[in-house]
Amino acid sequence: MVQEEIRRRNAGALLRYVHLLGAVSRAELAERMGLNRSTIMALTTELTRVGLVHEELPTDTGRAGRPSLLVRPAADRFYVLAFDVAVDRLVAARVGLGGSILERRTAVRPRAGPDLHEVVEVLARFGRQLHRAAPPDAICVGVGASYCGMIRPGDGMVRFGPDLGWVDQAFGAELGRRLGLGLPVTVGNEAHLGAQAEQQRGAGVGFQNLIYLHGDVGVGGGIIVGGRLLGGDGGYGCELGHMVVNPHDGRPCGCGSYGCLEAEVGERALLDVAGRPAELFGREAIRSVTDDADRGDPAAREALRQIGDWLGIGVANLINLFNPGMVVFGGMLCDLYPGAAAQVRSRIARNVLPVARENVRLRTAALGDDATLVGAAELGFAPLLADPLGRPADTGRRAAGSCR
Amino acid sequence: MVQEEIRRRNAGALLRYVHLLGAVSRAELAERMGLNRSTIMALTTELTRVGLVHEELPTDTGRAGRPSLLVRPAADRFYVLAFDVAVDRLVAARVGLGGSILERRTAVRPRAGPDLHEVVEVLARFGRQLHRAAPPDAICVGVGASYCGMIRPGDGMVRFGPDLGWVDQAFGAELGRRLGLGLPVTVGNEAHLGAQAEQQRGAGVGFQNLIYLHGDVGVGGGIIVGGRLLGGDGGYGCELGHMVVNPHDGRPCGCGSYGCLEAEVGERALLDVAGRPAELFGREAIRSVTDDADRGDPAAREALRQIGDWLGIGVANLINLFNPGMVVFGGMLCDLYPGAAAQVRSRIARNVLPVARENVRLRTAALGDDATLVGAAELGFAPLLADPLGRPADTGRRAAGSCR
Structure with missing residues (x-):
């Protein structure tokens, strides 16, 4: 039982490295994680089996001897929807495992005025469009949103959104409901998410x-x-x-x-x-x-x-x-x-x-103006990265089923 | 190996509870630590064997049925020396496991003037006096010091002590040398230690x-x-x-x-x-x-x-x-x-x-003016609490031997 828990935790840690580094050799994963190569191979084999990573020979290592296989995230197969309610724009994006923004929709946001329902209306429409445009075998694993205000962590309630004058607006719940994908929406404050994105993928x-x-x-x-x-x-x-x-x-x-x-x-x-x-x-x-x-x-x-x-x-x-x-x-x-x-x-x-x-x-x-959107995408990926092997391989598909 | 590591970590966690709570029943320890009673009993038996805790019947539980044994820290057997270089005084104390100040020496500190050697001279003399006055079977398990300035965590170097005008003075090393107890001195900034003491034993x-x-x-x-x-x-x-x-x-x-x-x-x-x-x-x-x-x-x-x-x-x-x-x-x-x-x-x-x-x-x-001193004592206890069963039971005595 302890062994099984360690294996699942290691799989999550390995997938996180691949997600953040993009393409990384088994040898580097072994070094970063302090695990031996056979353990790494067992983990990448399992993650390959459920389709979360691909393995491939490096094109040119410049060294003699058997090269270490490169492990890549399956950016085309697993994605999240990420949303950004910024002060001047509303953004929705489909972001692949690995963190690349695959497709996006942007609307200009008026400085004052839009209420919860107007904002959610635009974002949910964008989200459904992006979801429909995804390849047929792609699986939506989560939804994250960035908002320019103070957010209650548990449920994505906007406690205080000074520029829109929002107080205690159930943004996360409402966006989840209107998307109709059967997935919860995790919401974070834009600067919090920008900080995390810059630390994980940016200047820091x-x-x-x-x-x-x-x-x-x-x-x-x-x-x-x-x-x-x-x-x-x-x-x-x-x-x-x-x-x-x-x-x-x-x-x-x-x-x-x-x-x-x-x-x-x-x-x-x-x-x-x-x-x-x-x-x-x-x-x-x-x-x-x-x-x-x-x-x-x-x-x-x-x-x-x-x-x-x-x-x-x-x-x-x-x-x-x-x-x-x-x-x-x-x-x-x-x-x-x-x-x-x-x-x-x-x-x-x-x-x-x-x-x-x-x-x-x-x-x-x-990451420039994408820092907040990239941070929102990470919120969406968090459950998958915490335990990528925790559910049978087809659960993702079932979630996808309810998504479409 | 994993089992042994878990056992030692649990022993440390249990001793920390006893150290902070003073006297706590096995039942409460089981609840706080999320362990079953037989595991708690095995741990307290081992900690009793090496003399770190005592077990006793509660005087009056007011309840029917077999009462849960009370576990107490061996405050008389294991102690640290704690020092405080405050803006107006120099303090040394012997602090027993459990955190009570058993004995102390205080000197008025002039506002300006004393250099590293003068300060260490007073503190080391106090420290040796307190150590000699301890009961013959008592064991000194560590030394901690609080200083009113910026401290380099690794070695107790005072990087900047504004009121005494100290810059890069090797306070921790020098106090350790002059005490001659064969124990390292861990130094912390007074407000950092005060915060930790208030959070562990005070208002917070x-x-x-x-x-x-x-x-x-x-x-x-x-x-x-x-x-x-x-x-x-x-x-x-x-x-x-x-x-x-x-x-x-x-x-x-x-x-x-x-x-x-x-x-x-x-x-x-x-x-x-x-x-x-x-x-x-x-x-x-x-x-x-x-x-x-x-x-x-x-x-x-x-x-x-x-x-x-x-x-x-x-x-x-x-x-x-x-x-x-x-x-x-x-x-x-x-x-x-x-x-x-x-x-x-x-x-x-x-x-x-x-x-x-x-x-x-x-x-x-x-904790009033003792907050910094209490925090310094915790620095001294940290190695013991991290792994109380990590060394053979007589190692403490050998350290005590070299102490005296």
């Missing part, structure tokens, strides 16, 4: 302590501590956007307070400081400021300097608290950070204790 | 997400995330005292910057705002302010209100980031917090998102 691979800042209208955060996402008691931690950095002279924040980090470095702050008209908003408006700064426009450069100083205070505070190996800037901060980097680094030098900043690196998100 | 028992703020000259922090101390890449995380809360109008901080939390709420800030002369310092001076405030003195009350506002901003930021179940105030904040609580709570209400503050509790340290 190999980092056990990582801070991801996701900017759009506000600033969300995902913080990896010792390899795991910081949740806190209710799963509502990481709200770095509401860290007060400017208590006595701060800009009003959407949360009702003043001087929060997101009020000082969010989209509205940058556009105001850069002197842009109040009716402008969105990524294009932000890029016009960063482009002007690149061209040497003094007002745009000064705006980036001011915003960079506030961002630097926030990042310095976070480095003092978390002693991370890496800080990743995502969302619109991907665009903003390069022009603000000097100011951020100067604040870190001034405000972080030397031993805590010895080895920290600052990067923009390697 | 049962809380998996807890923030401990330790005030004296500065403000240190220990943050428990998912049951574990937040370390970060190098073990230098939790530096909440250098979170910038007042960036443009802040008081100078010992770190060279301005407006850090510790600059705004530390000892000097309180005494200055309360109008006390610059030559006053220390706990008595702080208590004179809080006593005056209790008696209704307007200047003292206004000082606590102002300091409480800065403290509240810091605590609100931490709650947004960590969504903890509890925040514990230790060191001089134990004295300061009651008079500042209203202001702290008002900041939390204003600055923390509602879902993240739904269930958070605020408390003063239940």
